[in-house]
Amino acid sequence: MTELKENLKRQIIEQLNLKDIKPEEIGDDQPLFVEGLGLDSIDALELIVLLQQHYGIKLAKAEDGPMVFKSVNTIADYILAHKQ
Amino acid sequence: MISQGYLQIIKFVTLFQLLMNVVVSHYSRIRNGKVVSDNELLFNIQGKTFDQFSESVYRQAGIQYPKFHKMDHLSKLGFLAADILLKNNNLDIKADPYQTGVILSNHSSSLDTDIRYYNMAHKGIASPAVFVYSLPNIVIGEICIRHGIKGENNFFISDHYDIPSQVDYINHLFNTGVIESCIGGWVELINETYDAFLYYAVKEIAGSQFPQHTPESIIKLYHSN
């Protein structure tokens, strides 16, 4: 699980071009949107692409995004629950 | 070959100079690794890809705007040229953001990003973050968001930088009271070839020695760097 979260942090930084941020600066429970990393709606869509590209999971409804992508923890939980 | 339309425009620019004096107070130019503002060479960074070059300029200019890293190359180019133009010269838009226009043009539209998007989509990855930049006027959007500009904005596509047409259009906006200041210019990028030229036009400032906003003065500025 720890390895998954570390990988996720690196992938998020790369996928979203967060050049000024290091993986260790992203807390597992830190809110990714609004405050926290200040991500926006396009970033949310890119995270959907990330899930598909790296983990083969398709998030069909954009509305589920805010819940799934709330933090690294929630993303990791979702991946473990849905990975084929 | 000079078209009829071109000649008409040259004729009418002279007429508009009499109605209102618009001057060019500042400009910026980015190409071939060089960043110039008002005749001063600010940075000279050779031997780098555009990715590396733009990153260097961003850092050396002390810009802090994390969203910069998400932009496509065309938007990065225009963003940097606008930052150098405005921030470097302490030009404050906030007084009346609806009275400031942005009128730009280029040759390649957003082709550089279109290709990048297509390369990824071809492999089954349709990236929304890349797709949003597959329009040439997004660079205007980024400049406007950064500097709070809300006035008239337009983007033209042409084979070459049609300075008389652009000057004419901008003068018309001044003369009809649509704007009181304007960022005009050419922002072109395809692969590793880039050329950004932005200038700031404003109603005549008393006692200043700035050149008039005419095709001749813009042509001179554009070719002098």
Added chain:
Amino acid sequence: MSASVYITGTGIISAIGNNISESIQSFRQHNSGVSKIDFLQTRHHDVFPLAEVKYSNDELAALTGLKPTLSRTILLSFYAARQAVETIPDEAFKNCRIGFISASSVGGMDKTEFFFEDYMNDPQSGDLRMVQHHDCGKPTNYVAQQLGIKGFVSTISTACSSSANAIMLGARMIKSNRLDVVIAGGVDSLTRFTLNGFNSLMIVDRKQCRPLDQSREGLNLGEGAAYVILVSERFLEKFKTEPMCSVSGYCNTNDSHHQTALSDNGNGPFLAMKGALQMAQLEPGDISYINMHGTGTQNNDSAEGKALERVFHPAYPPLSSTKSFTGHTLGASGSIEAVFSAASVKEGLIFPNYSFNEGIHGLSITPVTSLIENQNIKHVLSNSFGFGGNCTSLIFSKS
């Protein structure tokens, strides 16, 4: 400022008709142009409906006399532009200063994306003739040449407000006496690039779109072309022409909020509408009909709705989104809706939304749901908002 720019003719082709009469008939019979994909070759064939022009490239070529191997963008553009140009008196065409301002977001990409596939597999393959009209400016130049226009030719590319901006520029060139006649408008054809791209933004509806409805789930992409003939008062007198309407107001602003989303309060749209009203010297109550941008996305309809509320509440004129019939034709949408607006003034029509069940929560906006005829239409407001925060409002008036 008094109205001194007039529309004397139009040309249009879209999913709901090949000219304005056919389009009006589609509204009258309540036939949406959104349907299962016929022509575009895409892996999303059974997933998304599109509003395609109901002709193949071969058929468009036969109708226009152009080569079928040309970009669909050129074929559509020429079809509509020629229709508009045919309304210009011969003597005027020969003796006046004529300009052509066209807008597009796609350019010749419909051909390029096929070339690219061959090229990616083998750099030696692919027919280079497919990419010669890729640039947004190339279809404009090609069509201008075919029409015999030698004067001012220009291409605008500002996403979904492109052709509205083309009309705005054309009006200015008439008013400032640079040109006597301007053929202004735009075109876009459907491409896989566009469909895949919009799908990646998750704003495409898998069903018939429902603009202004609480249940809306996105837009339907469409294609088409439309042009208006803009002339001066002098032209009307000289050639004894009756105008369809005047272009009495226009305004363009930047929403300055996000690359693709409008601000929650619809600031850019609000100021564009206010600016156009101010220029036309009208009060909100003077507007007879609003043709909204109304794409059917969550963001646009909320933001535009909010902006409308700020301008018109509590007295809203009849309004609708004709994109529910034509789909969102991107670069062509501004001019397609300008042609509808001109017809609204001339024929006394109020165009409908295709459907409507429940209004957007928090707003009190209810669109018209069937074509209303024989109205006294004095002023029509038409909105077009593009990615990059580019917001344009146009006003067409009875002259």
